Amino acid sequence: MPKRVSPIDIFNLLPKTNCGECGEETCFAFATKLADRKVDLELCKPLFEEGFKENLEKLKALLRPAVLEIRIHSPSREVRIGGKVVMYRHELRYDNPTAIAIAVSDTMPEEEMLAKVKRAEEFKYSYIGMDLTLDMIAVRCVSGDPDRFGERVKKVAEATEMPLILCSYDPAVMESGLSALKDSRPLIYAANKGNWKEMADLALMYGCPLVVSAPGDLNLLRSLTKTLLEYGVEELVLDPGTYPDEGLKTTINNFTMLRRCACELEDELSGFPLLAAPIVAWKGEEDPTIKAWKESYLACMLILRFADIIILNSIETWSILPIVILRQNIYTDPVKPVSVEPGLRVIGNPDRNSPVLYTTNFALTYYTVMDDIRDLDCYLLVVDTEGISVESAVAGRKLTAEKVAEAIKETGIEKLVDHRKIISPGLAARISGETEELSGWEVLVGPRDSSGIKDFIKKRFYGEG
């Protein structure tokens, strides 16, 4: 389990003026939030004034998570990576969802490159009331030409608000890319055995975080990390190498070992965000569909195994969708309740002839249904199934005809509508007969998936079309 920093230790280093500038009434309240990692230290303005310098440094050290948090930004958008406190999500939660970067190369035709950037920027999937999106663009230098790279980096930056990763092992190329950007803090990929000194100089000169790359060689990765820290580069990202296929064993091992060292052994040289490059699946002569398939599952495995940032080539929705959804799922706060309050929900402006539907109080079922009926006028009965989804609740006797009949009675829905028809989830078809007997209401068995509800209501409830 993670050590929780004591709010008192934090409080003792704060200005203790209760000035309220941070939005909290007292410094102690702010300290408590800091201990829970719910707020940023920057909110305490006085702390950054002269005289608190020493305290600020102490606080930063006190609050440093097991995995350093690193900020990467464009002129208008910031992405944070790392900042992890725990190895397993049930120990607290995972902060800073794995950043997803889509790669473009400097040899792509310009139109094509900009079109890909645009697709990445516009990717959006609406999921239980949230928009799932992509985070960054990685510009790869394939040409080996510093001028071309610089020019392309400039074009990309003009085309997107997303922060960038600049990818080249050649310091001259990297410098050209860095100097093409304004008011930005891109991530530099990467320092390796051959170029670390020049890359470190660039990272220091431009004030950017730096990826340390040592594929398949943790001794080298550690040596480079130590060296770069001594050199004065404080913000590092570790790339232990991403290998597909036969190399999966090495990949999974290395990511897991590094994260355990950081979180459970408090090893400082491992306490940096991890970069994964599922894009390696694109080598070779296989069919592009197979490559995208491989890249997608590799990305998912590495999100589960601690990657803080991943670089992808495919921009196809079918291959990206499971990645963004898995990321959202895994980064959900695990103490968030599984169930919602049972009872009656009024959707839109229903009248005495509006449809009545029922569902379970499993949060995911509930939000999915709510999303599908949000622009209807109807009533929704949320039946208490102890937070179990429809199918499992029917199988496990948590959703029964008795419970539905009871919900109809308790919510007083009978007084709100003149008809006696209730639409049941399609997956609860089994209990419809018994429900009719017990409640006296007619049950219309709805679609198996709530995306079909609107159409169902139109045709079966209102008898249109």
Added chain:
Amino acid sequence: MEKKEREDTISKWLKDLEELILENFQMEVDRLELILQPQVVKPLLERVAPAKPTELLREEFKPPIREYPGQVVEVVLGATRAEGGSRCRSITIGGEKTPAFYLFEGVQPHRPVIVGDVFDMEISLPKPVRESLGDVLSDPAEWARVYVEKYGVDMIDIELISTDPLLKDTPAREAAKTVEEVLQAVDVPLIVGGSGNPEKDGEVLMKAAEVAEGERVLLSSATLDLYEPIAEAAKKYGHVVLAWTSLDINQQKELDRRLFEYLPRERIVMDPTSAALGYGIEYAFTVMERMRLAALWGDEELQMPMAAATSNSWAAREAWKKAPELGPRRLRGPLWETIASLTFLLAGVDMFIMLHPAAMRTLRDVIDWLMAEGEAVKTAYEDWVSMEV
């Protein structure tokens, strides 16, 4: 000496020193005024910044290896002729001594197994599944044969859902015949599942257990609502029980304790429910991960192998919905099931009940790669930075 001059001289003495030790020092003065100005103190306290390294500083990485007091028990499924059954082989699952695929700490003792999911009546299955299996969905024995012969599954799960009184209400005796047919059609170990109806499942699984006597099938499933007849059936006819709960570790422990009254731990497999990607997979992942960690830290009530039904993936609308903007269904659906299976693999699941052959194939490939013997393979690292795509 003038005051100013004295101060300067002292400052000069102290300037390049980190420490000043005075031995046998005596000073006779009326009044000593020693004012150390910050600019004098500073060089004293501030360490000179170390020179930037010019060479690589060598460091060694030590694998962070742990030892765990607990271990997952081994469960054997299926019985050969020599063992009193008729299967071509028996399969052992479990036995882990480390978290899932922490290969730096130890080997994975047994391969996780892939089970083909077969139903005893035609049910509505998404198009990509129907297309990959062909015209066998109304013939469970043939369906099982396609899974075994064409797709190489390790086991078959025959789910007797038609016995549900609200579906076809097939009598237990008749359902048992389907089990016999499947036992004859394929020679891999079996899972036999009821419909999930607690009024009917006891009878159905008891009869199925009887006709499969000695085959060491996995009876699916015992729940907190209904476990006695299933545990009895397993005990009487030499089978194994699947203990199914709904994403709740305490309920799993409770059910396991009750089953211990009938069966040893080597005759129980746990299924804590495998929600679909996008539909609660994180709860399933975390419950499984916690159960496995608890097992390794010594919780005997959770030291049995785990099963997951990734067939559930097809409940996710992203897997089957006709939505051209999301890309082709023939890829989306199987990928959905693939990723669910890999998620559970990394949580510690030992047995996967699956529908789509493409998902089975990727899972099998990944297991092969992860379990390859010897030192971890270091394939040539593809320089993805300058690769032409």
